[in-house]
Amino acid sequence: MTKQALRLGVAGLGTVGGGLVRLLATHRDRLALRIGRPIEITAVCARDPNKDRGLGNALGSATWYADPVAMAADPAVDVMVELIGGETVAKAAVEAALSKGKPVVTANKALLAHHGVALSRMAEAAGVALNFEAAVAGGIPVVKALREGLSGNRIEAVYGILNGTSNYILTDMAARGASFESVLAEAQALGYAEADPSFDVDGIDAAHKLTLLASLAFGVAVDFDSVPVEGIRGVSAQDIAFARELGFRIKLVGIARMTGEGLDIRVHPVMVAEGSALAHVDGVFNGVVVQGDFVDQMVFEGRGAGAGPTASAVMADIVDIALGLKLPLFGVPTETLVPAKVAPVTARVGACYLRLSVVDRPGVIADIAAILRDERVSIESLLQRGRAPGEAVPVVIVTHEVAEAAMVAALTRIGNLPSVLEPPTMIRIEEIKRA
């Protein structure tokens, strides 16, 4: 008995779409063995059907569409694979497929971070899966881990290095002692960073992914616009060097924790201790730490982007659909998602790294120390490097745990001292319990 093929309509033939076509061509038999029937691409959607994508005749007799909404309606398409990106055409395509009762696989974090709850409701009403493993941390099966593998836990916290481009830049800055600007320019030349890098380096992409992880981990609906986000443009080679000297690495980390104040969710540069779980996730790799009440700490590391890893995740979602697995988008019925009360960053209590550029003259440190004392910020260590009487020298301070509001108040006052020459730099230190 030959079972009927599972027929895919693939919208978007860029890097990920091309990777998926190649993966299927490479592993057609292996996958058929696994799911008991072949998988075929019966329709594709891309702007220019004549462009050479290096896919040879891997697309065979697939029907070409210019409009993914039209493709969704093709009766020869069982599953819509949305790899277009963005929130307009992609949204229309996903909605069209769901409204036809067809399951959808997407790699689109922006779409789900903004419209996940509504789409979850649609998929649920249609009784079909809307899978998005590839939308978070590329090839790492962390959506599956949170939705299934760790389902017996109350998740306490999720920490992630979720953007490969910014992690590559920070890693390269550290390796070469180079500035953000010069490393970014080189990453752009090498194709590791986009011409407009803001989604990556300003933390927006990481925040999209973190929002999805938070919904999965805590069963909450998150208003994306309420998530505090700060990127890596302000991280200097000097801060990276001082961090190293103090036993830390600087990473762009997404943090999501349930606290008494609400959902503590934020993306910003973080100093993590040398030996901690995320410290050695370098280059384009992503890493996710999940803290669960029964499992304790779990760490996942892998490639967060690229054709192969992303296609791997997309295919896993397709295989799940072929096997009949059908879970709500965020693991629980949409109606039970609780709107998250996002805690303000000012509610944070934690250690901080401060770097000040001060005039090297007697009494400056005393002035700074007095302000910190007044604002009840306790100093753990202080470094003053180089001597250049009358000129600018860096002063680095690591604080004990401090309320963010007090820290901000102190920094405002310190920044106003005449002997402090530049706005102070502050990087939060987060303790991620070591595996």
Next chain:
Amino acid sequence: MTKQALRLGVAGLGTVGGGLVRLLATHRDRLALRIGRPIEITAVCARDPNKDRGLGNALGSATWYADPVAMAADPAVDVMVELIGGETVAKAAVEAALSKGKPVVTANKALLAHHGVALSRMAEAAGVALNFEAAVAGGIPVVKALREGLSGNRIEAVYGILNGTSNYILTDMAARGASFESVLAEAQALGYAEADPSFDVDGIDAAHKLTLLASLAFGVAVDFDSVPVEGIRGVSAQDIAFARELGFRIKLVGIARMTGEGLDIRVHPVMVAEGSALAHVDGVFNGVVVQGDFVDQMVFEGRGAGAGPTASAVMADIVDIALGLKLPLFGVPTETLVPAKVAPVTARVGACYLRLSVVDRPGVIADIAAILRDERVSIESLLQRGRAPGEAVPVVIVTHEVAEAAMVAALTRIGNLPSVLEPPTMIRIEEIKRA
């Protein structure tokens, strides 16, 4: 509409069984929300029903059985959870449940390493799931990752630190410069090691788990008795210290790779480079590296044992059954499993660390170097530490890649030199590409 509960029969109320009871008591509502119906323990099986297990009244009105086979027949049991361990009673219990058409969840690696293929066939014939996430790497959802999350890949290699006890011992030996014997004794006193530690420290437990990972990764049936296994009794504090000096850590690693010679599968102490993925998996933690053709390198780290993490994995398997997910034991139909041709360790080609205890007198190194030259073993570095003319001093050699057979031949000859005082120590160096 209240759906009928999913009713569990739990065989074995030791550490893991107790953990499962506690997990269910803690997360009853959370789990019911996830799967749409409650989970209940309706039957339990343990030798002494009157023993105080600290479970309060969490077991409610569950029926007590002395015989798990009888429990499997209880019509009030939908799913058998086998947490007895061993291969006799446990096997009978699993078979009884499968023969009644009931799905089974087990944490029993020994059972599956020896009888996995036969049990897979039984489960398949019965059309039910036989899930075993907890049998490999405790709380880490690596079975799910290989069976589902990475299903779009040809897996090229799996490397794992799979036994928490031996990893704890090696980590503690490194931290304190202590001997295997003294650390083992302390671990036994602390309850981290069994009174008879051989399953753990001789690599058998790790080999059970590795065998299961190999079947999942490569779709092969492995004859457990053909897997080369060497434990950590021969690792000395001196070797750990030299390893550190050379930029390595010594870990008990399970390796499984498909090669031209067949399945390269083995468990033994390995020197891994400082910066590589498994080097910092310390203490009781487990770590698994999976290399796939599309996803590239994936690393998973977490607690490999203990009540909480293991119960987390058992519950994930139960949830999968509740959600209707039903996969073959090793991800592919049993009949398609290919009997693995296990490559002999002598087929290995790789670098080695050698430590010799030699008499400190002129010409000794020349004799050793001549033998290595004759056997075509190329030296990468050589350390001779301490001077004590006429007495024993250690000589440490790191080789370039060398055929195992040549290495063994050279070591036999070297061991026979009159100036070499003890049988040479050899530890294989494995390069696990860094994430």
